[in-house]
Amino acid sequence: MSKSSETKLEELQDLEPSLEEFRASVIEGLSASRKTLPCKFLYDRRGSQIFDDICDLPEYYPTRTERQILEQHARDIAALIGPELRLVEFGSGAGMKIRLLLQALEKPSAYLPVDISREHLIAANADLAQTFPDLCIAPVCADYTAPFSLPDLPGISYKATAGFFPGSTIGNFTREEAVSFLAGARGLLGSGSVMIVGADLVKNIDVLRDAYDDAAGVTASFNLNLLRRINRELGGSFELAQFRHEARWNADLERIEMHLVSQRRQEVTVGGQRFSFAAGETIHTESSHKYRLASFRALAAEAGYEPIEVWMDEKQLFSVHALRAL
Ligand SMILES: C[S@@+](CC[C@H](N)C(=O)[O-])C[C@H]1O[C@@H](n2cnc3c(N)ncnc32)[C@H](O)[C@@H]1O
Structure with missing residues (x-):
């Protein structure tokens, strides 16, 4: 982006995390005994657009x-x-x-x-x-x-x-x-x-849960988009239909957790590494502390x-x- 003559928009200072950082974070998160992915990676171009749609939801x-x-x-x-x-x-x-x-x-x-x-x-x-x-x-x-x-x-x-x-x-x-x-x-x-x-x-827990699991499934597609991003940018083999979005209230930590739940026993490869999922095993993708x-x-x-x-x-x-x- 170059500086425009009509506005005072400066050139972008570009410190975007590299693909290598993304790969290392994903491999580290999927290798953990309780699988997790950093929520900051939910926001690629499509993820940000879906988040904007979430902001308009009644829930x-x-x-x-x-x-x-x-x-x-x-x-x-x-x-x-x-x-x-x-x-x-x-x-x-x-x-x-x-x-x-x-x-x-x-x-x-x-x-x-x-x-x-x-x-x-x-x-x-x-x-x-x-x-x-x-x-x-x-x-x-x-x-x-x-x-x-x-x-x-x-x-x-x-x-x-x-x-x-x-x-x-x-x-x-x-x-x-x-x-x-x-x-x-x-x-x-x-x-x-x-x-x-x-x-x-x-x-109220129902108000919270609905906000993170809306009837139209927009939050579900926001969460699943992370797997789509991993497939596209890191050559992952996630089958999106084999994972389901879930919003859970963690009462001890007073937070909503977003998870992706494996629908069956399956194996997925990312960056040449193989990860096994048990049926019902989850990837914890985001927490929202209240x-x-x-x-x-x-x-x-x-x-x-x-x-x-x-x-x-x-x-x-x-x-x-x-x-x-x-
Ligand atoms: C929950 S959204 C909020 C967006 C907006 N501020 C609002 O109030 O509607 C979080 C925003 O923070 C950005 N973000 C998340 N993690 C980040 C990080 N680690 N560093 C920089 N930006 C991040 C996302 O791209 C997204 O735009």
């Missing part, structure tokens, strides 16, 4: 609820994080929620969306640049679980840096991983920066932040936290 309350909270409190958030800002978004996806903040912010200086899904990131920001032609947009394709640095933006001055991590994507981490991610983000953003994080809340306000604040404090504000919807389905990096 998937997180997106519309968080949007509602952001719409209602965009001015409060803008007042808190201030003018002439360098705004970093982690896992920016289709870039819809940031629009609500950008409209409310006073003269934002630069927007730096970070996402692992390269094609989707490029398309989303080409679109955003049309809506905000005066805003400097500097997309970064990177895995935010590994260290990376933000691009220099010569000629762009800013008074502060803020982070935005919506979508309850933080729920994909274990508690330990979430602390480590937030601590890393604090290093990237700098002491004194405000971080706005969307965290989904513990609620929080309580106090447990989330404690986690943030452990990562070096002072919790300064929280906004919720009326039904208390979802929370948006403002944290200040110490």
Whole structure:
């Protein structure tokens, strides 16, 4: 992507994980006694498109609820994080929620969306640049679980840096991983920066399960797409019809788990290696941890932040936290 003369869209900083990293992660995950695959690889071009469809599902309350909270409190958030800002978004996806903040912010200086899904990131920001032609947009394709640095933006001055991590994507981490991610983000953003994080809340189990196993089967196709990706990119031999999507509530860890359940005893090869599946054996592909306000604040404090504000919807389905990096 080259810098456009009509917009202030900077060239993509491309740190996309290599095919070799993908292969090594898949082989490691399938070799474990309890098979697992990293959820970050759910997001290839097709996976990101399916995720956008999930966001529109009647069962998937997180997106519309968080949007509602952001719409209602965009001015409060803008007042808190201030003018002439360098705004970093982690896992920016289709870039819809940031629009609500950008409209409310006073003269934002630069927007730096970070996402692992390269094609989707490029398309989303080409679109955003049309809506905000005066805003400097500097997309970064990177895995935010590994260290990376933000691009220099010569000629762009800013008074502060803020982070935005919506979508309850933080729920994909274990508690330990979430602390480590937030601590890393604090290093990237700098002491004194405000971080706005969307965290989904513990609620009725049926509501949760339906959100991750919708009637139309869109979440099932999102999950199964990972096997399709492995077949295409790593020469895997998964037969998709022989695996079934399942969403499970893990009460001890207060999380929804997405699994792919082997429908029979079978063998699959990936990258020249053979993996055996028993009937009913699963691959754990994603966790979505649900929080309580106090447990989330404690986690943030452990990562070096002072919790300064929280906004919720009326039904208390979802929370948006403002944290200040110490
Ligand atoms: C649950 S979706 C949320 C998308 C959007 N922020 C929203 O709120 O609707 C997670 C997003 O994070 C990205 N993502 C997941 N794991 C990532 C990683 N390790 N590094 C960078 N981006 C990642 C995905 O590509 C996807 O766009």
